[in-house]
Amino acid sequence: MDGEEYLQKCSNMKCQRVHVDESYVPAFQDEVTEVEHLLAEPRNDHVSLDGSLDSHTTLNGKDDLGLEVLDGFLDDVEIDDLEGTDGFSGACEDYLLDFEFAGKFEEVLGSDPFESSLLQNSSSESNSSGLSGSSIVGGVLKSTEVPIAQSECKNDSLEETLTYESHGTFRNNPGQPSKVSCRYNISLDMQHLQGLDNDQVASGLLTCKKEKGLVEKCQPAALREKRFRKPTQRYIEEFSDSRPKEKVLTADTKDKHSSDLSCNVLHIKIKALKKSPSEKSSNENSDLMLPELQVSKGRLEKEELEYDDGSIPSESDDGCATTKRSRRKDRRKHQKMWTLPEVMKLVEGISEYGVGRWTDIKRFLFSSSSYRTPIDLRDKWRNLLRASSAQKHKREAEENDELALRPLPFNVVHRVRELAKIHPYPRQRGSKKSRVSQAGSFVIAKDSPPVSLSKRNVRRNNCT
DNA sequence: TTTAGGG
DNA sequence: CCCTAAA
Numbered sequence: 512m513d514g515e516e517y518l519q520k521c522s523n524m525k526c527q528r529v530h531v532d533e534s535y536v537p538a539f540q541d542e543v544t545e546v547e548h549l550l551a552e553p554r555n556d557h558v559s560l561d562g563s564l565d566s567h568t569t570l571n572g573k574d575d576l577g578l579e580v581l582d583g584f585l586d587d588v589e590i591d592d593l594e595g596t597d598g599f600s601g602a603c604e605d606y607l608l609d610f611e612f613a614g615k616f617e618e619v620l621g622s623d624p625f626e627s628s629l630l631q632n633s634s635s636e637s638n639s640s641g642l643s644g645s646s647i648v649g650g651v652l653k654s655t656e657v658p659i660a661q662s663e664c665k666n667d668s669l670e671e672t673l674t675y676e677s678h679g680t681f682r683n684n685p686g687q688p689s690k691v692s693c694r695y696n697i698s699l700d701m702q703h704l705q706g707l708d709n710d711q712v713a714s715g716l717l718t719c720k721k722e723k724g725l726v727e728k729c730q731p732a733a734l735r736e737k738r739f740r741k742p743t744q745r746y747i748e749e750f751s752d753s754r755p756k757e758k759v760l761t762a763d764t765k766d767k768h769s770s771d772l773s774c775n776v777l778h779i780k781i782k783a784l785k786k787s788p789s790e791k792s793s794n795e796n797s798d799l800m801l802p803e804l805q806v807s808k809g810r811l812e813k814e815e816l817e818y819d820d821g822s823i824p825s826e827s828d829d830g831c832a833t834t835k836r837s838r839r840k841d842r843r844k845h846q847k848m849w850t851l852p853e854v855m856k857l858v859e860g861i862s863e864y865g866v867g868r869w870t871d872i873k874r875f876l877f878s879s880s881s882y883r884t885p886i887d888l889r890d891k892w893r894n895l896l897r898a899s900s901a902q903k904h905k906r907e908a909e910e911n912d913e914l915a916l917r918p919l920p921f922n923v924v925h926r927v928r929e930l931a932k933i934h935p936y937p938r939q940r941g942s943k944k945s946r947v948s949q950a951g952s953f954v955i956a957k958d959s960p961p962v963s964l965s966k967r968n969v970r971r972n973n974c975t
Numbered sequence: 976t977t978t979a980g981g982g
Numbered sequence: 983c984c985c986t987a988a989a
Contacts, residue, residue: 868978886978
């Protein structure tokens with residue numbers, strides 16, 4: 512993988528100044544993550560762009576935010592407004608740097624008419640021939656630039672440097688019309704696109720932020736009231752949770768959202784590319800995943816870290832959830848399968864600390880798995896109870912068949928059952944029958960869960 | 976803040 | 983897995 516290939520990818524690039532009057536779009540962390548691999552390290556000294564990096568994966572419209580972003584973008588963008596924004600010093604504009612690579616590109620085109628129109632529009636405007644057909648990728652680079660606060664805050668020479676760099680980049684693209692001359696505050700070193708490491712990016716972003724702050728000072732306060740969309744709290748949560756390393760970026764983004772509503776924003780929209788120098792890295796960098804999946808990917812990585820012993824998610828907890836719902840926007844955004852070792856650990860913990868002391872169990876046995884909250888443990892236990900009794904029931908009724916779907920080892924089930932006998936789940940059937948003789952309660956403990964199970968099944972069937 | 980329970 | 987009420 513060398514620079515040339517990237518240049519090829521970017522042959523479809525189009526650059527134009529876009530005037531976005533008042534849209535501010537938050538950066539999505541996942542996307543930032545994506546960018547990591549692609550974005551050249553912004554020269555700290557050269558980059559005067561300010562704003563957040565934002566790449567959105569707008570696949571299949573599943574990414575609402577992405578669409579919204581796009582929406583705002585479309586609303587406010589004037590294409591080819593090269594002159595119009597000159598001297599528009601106070602304005603708040605967005606920098607939009609948009610990479611689209613063919614694979615995703617087409618996908619998007621197919622799935623989202625709205626976006627597709629935009630993209631087509633873009634590509635038609637650029638003279639680039641487009642290599643999208645090639646095995647590599649066609650990319651669309653859309654970037655916009657706005658005069659930043661009249662360089663009062665920033666060095667003048669900067670611009671020159673950047674301009675030069677940009678030109679250099681574009682000039683190397685065969686398909687790129689030479690007349691496209693824009694002054695870009697962004698400098699992307701294509702050759703280093705892949706060589707990046709996180710720290711570099713992070714520092715770059717930080718730098719951006721810093722400078723952005725500078726610029727902001729120069730902007731009239733009135734302009735600060737810009738339309739913007741802040742990321743869901745959950746999004747932030749998720750991000751910071753699954754990718755601690757990016758926390759800085761999160762904070763950065765967040766900060767921006769809350770404080771500077773004005774200011775230029777650099778959106779980098781980078782789409783999948785199948786660059787695969789090595790299998791592993793390609794796997795890791797794979798942008799082909801949906802954001803949704805990326806989250807789980809992150810978690811998976813974590814898990815693998817923890818259970819290096821090669822534990823597999825043998826326990827498909829909920830077939831329904833994994834198949835149909837995972838696609839949909841279901842609430843269980845990040846569902847992490849319980850592995851057998853985990854289950855065993857849980858059972859052990861319960862037998863040791865008792866049912867109900869979830870925090871303790873979590874503290875002692877699951878301290879390393881940040882994604883397992885005490886509540887999760889409890890829920891899992893609940894499910895285990897249900898499963899165990901269900902299995903028992905099943906065995907009475909249908910013998911096997913169903914068991915195959917639930918690879919829960921017998922010993923575990925047995926253990927669960929024992930534990931269930933010892934301490935029935937709190938309040939499961941508290942007042943009514945607990946009075947009965949111990950033997951009675953024992954029997955009941957066995958019998959009552961199936962009831963709830965059947966109830967659940969009914970409900971589920973209704974759902975489907 | 977943790978647990979229980981329901982969705 | 984998420985949310986909420988209760989302890």
